[in-house]
Amino acid sequence: MMKLVIAAGGIMILVALFLIFRIYTLASAAKGKNKKPVDSSNKWNAALIVLSIGGMLVAAAWYSVKYFDDYTVPVASEHGTEVSRLFWWTMAVTGIVFIVTHILLFVFSARYQYSEKRKARFYPDNGWLEMVWTVIPALVLTGLVISGLKTWNTMTAKSPSDAENIEIMGYQFAWKVRYPGSDGVIGKYDYRLIDATNVFGMDFSDQANFDDFSPREIHIPKGKHVQFKIRSRDVIHSVFAPHFRLKMDAVPGMPTRFGFVANKTTEEMRQETGNPDFDYEIACTEVCGRGHFSMKIKVIVEEPEVYEKWKAGQKSWLSKNQDYIVKVPKKLKEAAVIKAGLEED
Amino acid sequence: MAPEAQATLHEADAHGRDHEHEHHEDSFIRKYIFCTDHKMIAKQFLITGIFWAVIGGALSLIFRLQLGFPEMDLAWLQPVLGKWITAQGKLDPEFYLALVTMHGTIMVFFVLTAGLSGTFSNLLIPLQIGARDMASGFMNMLSYWLFFVSSVIMFGSMFVEAGPAGGGWVIYPPLSALPQAIKGSGLGMTLWLVSMVFFIASSLIGSINYISTVINMRTRGMKFSRLPLTIWAFFLTAIVGILSFPVLFAAALLLVFDRSFGTSFYLSEIYIGGEALPNVGGSPLLFQHLFWFLGHPEVYIVLLPALGITSEIIATNARKPIFGYKAMIGSMMGIAFLSFVVWAHHMFVSGMNPFLGSIFMLLTLIIAVPSAVKVFNYLTTLWRGNLVFTPAMLFSIGLLSFFISGGLTGIFLGNSAIDVQLHDTYFVVAHFHLVMGSAAFFGMVAGVYHWFPKLYGRMMDKKLGYLHFWITFIGAYMVFFPMHYIGIAGFPRRYYSFTNFDAFSSFADLNSFVSVAAVATVGVQFIFLFNFFYSMYRGRRAPKNPWRSNTLEWTTPVNPGHGNWEGEIPAVHRWPYDYSKPGASEDFIPQNVPLSETPESNLPHEKKALESKKK
Structure with missing residues (x-):
């Protein structure tokens, strides 16, 4: 009996939601078509991008600091110290990239919302800029590869005969x-x-x-x-x-x-x-x-x-x-x- | 153009019109079932993909309940799962593995490969290059129906007595070869292999068609350097698919031999179930090499189309040319090529020679460079744009965020020394669910919102789209971000429960949090489903070019018939990204507008080209 009531309740909620949606679409259709390419939703979507990505960065930082001891595993071997060091170096490099790109993502979204008064900047390419951001990641990755290889070689080396x-x-x-x-x-x-x-x-x-x-x-x-x-x-x-x-x-x-x-x-x-x-x-x-x-x-x-x-x-x-x-x-x-x-x- | 050529073209057009005329009298079966029109086949792939996504999502919820709430009484699932729920109301551990396996298989192959590539390559290749249909309509139909057969078999495998395949979606032998090792390696595994054979055939036939269409059927003026990035992405994806899927076929075939005909390709020195098997000399590593030779390119087969779709959507909705069009193509080519030489980074701790590990580590980290270039190019496209946040645009921005977060964790895993700790932990799960799962899924959804007007001639509801996006975006991060911590703590994946180990006894609350977020995220997809099916019949009628976009598909009628254009196929005179060109009155100039009509906005090199043409 109880299950039936719950099911009926669920169905009624769905029907109610559907009716609300139907009324809202009919009402907006009655208002007439909006000729403008954007409406007010553009503004609050931009605001939500800032809020959500910003909130996520803050939440991640908070959790990472507060529960540090819970999610890190203490190291108990010689090569483990090296692995751990590599891990945190990589974390630092990728962490910076993560934060910077996400800040850019929400700054751009907020800053360059659509406006009819303005035109986007026609900016199809810039060879120099592209060279820079090909070479810099390549160099950083080379650094990571070299340090990784060193550790990998020591940890996979043959064991001594008295092991x-x-x-x-x-x-x-x-x-x-x-x-x-x-x-x-x-x-x-x-x-x-x-x-x-x-x-x-x-x-x-x-x-x-x-x-x-x-x-x-x-x-x-x-x-x-x-x-x-x-x-x-x-x-x-x-x-x-x-x-x-x-x-x-x-x-x-x-x-x-x-x-x-x-x-x-x-x-x-x-x-x-x-x-x-x-x-x-x-x-x-x-x-x-x-x-x-x-x-x-x-x-x-x-x-x-x-x-x-x-x-x-x-x-x-x-x-x-x-x-x-x-x-x-x-x-x-x-x-x-x-x-x-x-x-x- | 030479007069003869013109004549043939007209003939072709006339033929196209005739064809369209015939089409009106097509029977139900010719129109909806055994249809050769690329648009209908795209819809068939999409609907099948959606069906699989619902199944795949539902499976993930069941195992998330187990992981988040191990104490929970699951007896209420008994009507659906039957004997897989024990008398104590607990999930059977082997069925748990089967759930994980089927979730992976379904999502990777049936949703993100067939559902994504199948839908959008079919829909967009002819429409965006200016062709009446695919090179071979029949092969296209065959591709869908092989996929359908594959789907039926895979779906059927979930209902066999011993359960579906359960050895992980990577089906490593000997586990997948020996029914005595796990129930799922019985009939379930046989059906899995048969289904994949059909799937691979479908994928190959589809890819061959996409490639020949792109090469041969471009309209006048549609040079390779004027192709939209979507088409470049589909084209490269098809090439990658053609080169890698046959290897999976070989791997599967040898596995069938080992399973059924007593060969020893992958089996050696095994004692199981109280007896020593006769097989010697095989190598389980051989399978891993063959599997990942497809498995890694597969990641890009899933991801590249999504990136192509977002490139188009971001440019359109930023009202700005995509930054570095050539660099985007170059980096996609780089990714497509490199995807073939990084496979063994999945095998750093497989017992493979460590020297090979060093080589693959080097190659793996190189692939991060073109990926980084793509990210920076997207960001620069947003810079000083005029951003319109349609649901498709939001999903594309979401994809960009996932691509960054998931891509960066790849740098940890590609480093063999760090991978020793992280391999097969939740860190890997977090990594690929962001970069491949969520990113590709967002690309697919973005594509549906953006091209829904072309698919069904109607608009999807925008407000529901926003609601769908925001809950999905935040929800996906709430599901997958915490998994990084769980992975750094060393929790292995595919564990039924973590109570056996002191080292993995924490994080019960975080796992519950993830599970709640997963239920919410999957639940909210029903808003999308409602919006999709409701708008198909009752949505607002779409204008001809709702997003004020440049590409050719928006020059067709709102509901294009078989043959796409009513008259002649439009010729192409410019690249697809003339958005907000200085001097132009509108902020977009479609590809079919000749340079001679836009003297006010032509760039110096375009003026020169125009003059030399006049001479």
């Missing part, structure tokens, strides 16, 4: 990580060896796999170069760690990488943000299906000593899943038992 390698694998819908263990080498994998337990498809004919371990959270040392080795086993995902200014797609069949140096521990970031529960997170930024919005893994940045201690305390994957010892070729069994830290039965 901490960590494998991140995306799948529907979570991340798995694998550390190389004490030998410093991440073992080989083959997607055909994947099963419900061996999610990475680790190939146990490769000795490097014996000591690899797979924790639930990512731990990384502060101040040391870390290389994420990124892959996917089903569809494309994308590793995104906003605080590290880090993003790289995880592509099935084509491993990717991203090297970086974290420069603030989780503890330091908790103090900086004033949020005792703060944690670094990795999210997925390439649409991957139903659970795309829930692919999260926590990252903990620690002082190098703490990190090494944590690492030493981790048990190898093989020692946690001893059934897989049967997959190890006979001649490597002994090595596997030692490397994986298995208890002798």
Whole structure:
């Protein structure tokens, strides 16, 4: 019943609006045609352009200042500082252009409203002026390109050989990580060896796999170069760690990488943000299906000593899943038992 | 002119008249359905485009409700959406992805490509270059009907059991190739691909027709250097379309092979649904390269016609020649060319070689230069003009504002180092909705207001137009401007909800604000729809040249028949922008007025040309 009343009310409002419109058009038709090209609407439209664009500039400035801390993401990596600096430089350049062009837009609209007494200025071109505003943007953009290239080259450079390698694998819908263990080498994998337990498809004919371990959270040392080795086993995902200014797609069949140096521990970031529960997170930024919005893994940045201690305390994957010892070729069994830290039965 | 030529022309004219005569007896089917008259085909594209815009807008409202009010009980949508609303009154996360995908597909292809180019290229090319119709009326009809078939299939795909395509409008494989990865990659995706094949065919046939018409059918005196900027824009758009759409076709075809015939173009080393697939050696990146080879030019296929339309409208309503006519053409050519060599800036973090990233970053930022030139030229056209704020003019100024705001954020995204942070966040969403979505939409609406008198012989209501403009302009900014902040904060796009992450837990209020603004902005489009359909039948009758414009379409009768001009096609004697010429009594001189009739306003070089002609 209530719904019917609301619907009827809505229809009546629409009918009333239509009638008002009809009366107004008939009335203006009765008044006779306006021969002039413009009427009073020109004036208030010009005024509205000034008001709306001016209001928008003010609102944007107010929000940008007032909520600055809410929308900026604190930086926690070395290249991130550079990226952030570039971002704000670009913001300054484009901000100026944005404000100046919009001021011109509303000044011109207000100033040069139609008047029958006046004629527009016949001004078809000016080669010099056009040259100026081709060359200046070109120069400014060259500056931005050069500084961008410098940062891009450093952030995509090869990782040093002593970097901490960590494998991140995306799948529907979570991340798995694998550390190389004490030998410093991440073992080989083959997607055909994947099963419900061996999610990475680790190939146990490769000795490097014996000591690899797979924790639930990512731990990384502060101040040391870390290389994420990124892959996917089903569809494309994308590793995104906003605080590290880090993003790289995880592509099935084509491993990717991203090297970086974290420069603030989780503890330091908790103090900086004033949020005792703060944690670094990795999210997925390439649409991957139903659970795309829930692919999260926590990252903990620690002082190098703490990190090494944590690492030493981790048990190898093989020692946690001893059934897989049967997959190890006979001649490597002994090595596997030692490397994986298995208890002798 | 040689007497023979004159004779043939007369013959052609006579033929045109005959044709028009025949036309009066055309049956309903020949006149409204299988019609070869470019004006009717333009109307068909426009109405279909409007239909799609309503669907696309409605889809966006549903997902905006989810994003703005995640707690809301959506059970009231159950009668429409059925099983996609769960028993708890929540939107199904996979259907959310399907909504986003279909919104993108519909808006980019069906509204802003077919609806915009299809309408205005068809309407304006013959009218503004002085031709009786397109080079091939039949191909033109075919172009519409292929688009119609494509529309029917795409519309149908929304009602299949597993839902429409859901892997994003960019349909990246493997997600789009594997039905076990997402429901939308089943029948919905198949229909999506089939529909796009028809769409591409329609677009190619249309483009070939536009190009040959512009090259071959210009009236006497209509040199390329006298073409209105609208025609230049449509012409270049058609060229870009012809060169880029076949690549999308290739990409889609290979995807069909991977989906149905077991090939491995895009698939490699995949373990999904508890089994390892046999495919090895394919590259998902190959698809991205092929897709964006169309995808990026597509942005300009959408934008250039809108810029052409505004150039014409701004010049007319500023009562002033467009500033830097040649520079405008040059920058459009520059944009058209560069649009082919920037595609990989969508792929900076795709795992592509970083060196390639540097090259594409360089090329991408170069494309900002011709865009900047266009903006400054528009601003200078407004300077010392005599501005008449018709609804079309307001929408053109709105477009200019969006083009600036959205273009500037492109400088962030084109910079690969900054893009690492912003890629696939709401910053990108804000960027392309302003520069491509809103700007092109405003161009389209501006075009409808401006050429409605030519389409239907009546005027649209001005006051309703103002109301429509102001709420839409402010509303669009309220929707898309806040998204920049959300994007800088790192919020990824295509997220069903943000509650899983501490980093993305803020901004619930800003998202609600955006959603309310979106509802208002979409709602107000009904004022436009009302105005459109009401004015079609009851609007004030249009005068012959309501905006006192120079171009040839206003020399035709108010309701031009098939063949456009009743007598001979007018010849062209000057460029289209002789507004407010010093010495002239009126503030406009149409293109068909010979220089010999305007001795008082001729410029020195025109006087010289006139004298040498007399000799």
